[in-house]
Amino acid sequence: MTAKTENTETGNQSGFQPAPPDPDSSFSGGQDSALRMVANSLHRLNEAIVKAADSGLTVELMRASRYHAGSGSWGDQMVPIIERNSK
Numbered sequence: 001m002t003a004k005t006e007n008t009e010t011g012n013q014s015g016f017q018p019a020p021p022d023p024d025s026s027f028s029g030g031q032d033s034a035l036r037m038v039a040n041s042l043h044r045l046n047e048a049i050v051k052a053a054d055s056g057l058t059v060e061l062m063r064a065s066r067y068h069a070g071s072g073s074w075g076d077q078m079v080p081i082i083e084r085n086s087k
Contacts, residue, residue, distance in 0.1 A: 058083040 025032055049059045064079035 052082070056085045058085060 027035060052059050060081040060083075061078045062081055063076045065077045066074055067077055068074045
């Protein structure tokens with residue numbers, strides 16, 4: 001029986017592995033990079049929400065504002081609403 005080891009090569013402890021670049025992607029290099037940043041950040045956020053819920057907190061995400069880039073693209077900016085469970 002072998003012990004489960006941490007993935008020290010990438011510094012990743014959760015088992016999440018970033019996807020390799022997609023050569024058939026229709027996104028530009030900057031768009032692909034920005035998309036990967038959002039995806040990685042969301043993954044870390046989801047892990048943090050699980051830990052918070054496991055520790056007895058309720059976490060709700062609410063749109064705080066909407067950012068407009070001026071070129072027709074936009075993105076929602078979020079703020080957490082945190083409540084402590086009464087136990």
